[in-house]
Amino acid sequence: MSDAQRLFLGFALSDQEGESILKLQKRLGAPGKTVEKANLHMTLAFLGQTSQRQCQRLEAALEGITMPKFEQRLDSLVHWRGAGVVCLWGQATDSGLTDLYHGCQSLCQNLGLHQSEHDFNPHITLFRKAKQFSIPEWQPEPVILRPERLNLYLSNSTPAGVRYEVLQSWPLGI
């Protein structure tokens, strides 16, 4: 029997960052299924189905990686039509974050985990199942993320919807 779990690495939002996102979601109405506050996050790397062994090896490898603090500005609305998501997006400019992204992609490759085919696109998903959406004329208030920790999340599908559980966490800037 497979012991694999659906995992990803990402950053939680502070309460204040979460409030800014809730305001933005309200202003946009509901072009799809609104991502609830507890589920808001910025993904660093989607790992896909990960076995216990891969997970242990990943955790051990992440212990040895430098994880600097970084700032990430998110200031543009995007609609990824194929995925049916509306996101607040920003250009990746802080090398602390891009180096961490590339470090994680290389770990994923070594461990045979899912690797992104795309360049890193820092974003917070605001709505899912959004097939139709017109980017408004107005500019969203920029949100500057300053995460304290990198989290390893378990993505759990429940009858009430998806729930993310933090399995492990590493402080940034230590």
Ligand code: 2AM
């Ligand atoms: P998101 O960051 O755009 O919200 C768990 O599935 C999380 O990993 C989701 O929040 C999801 O998107 C992110 N993710 C990134 N790439 C993915 C992929 N190829 N398949 C599923 N989820 C992915």
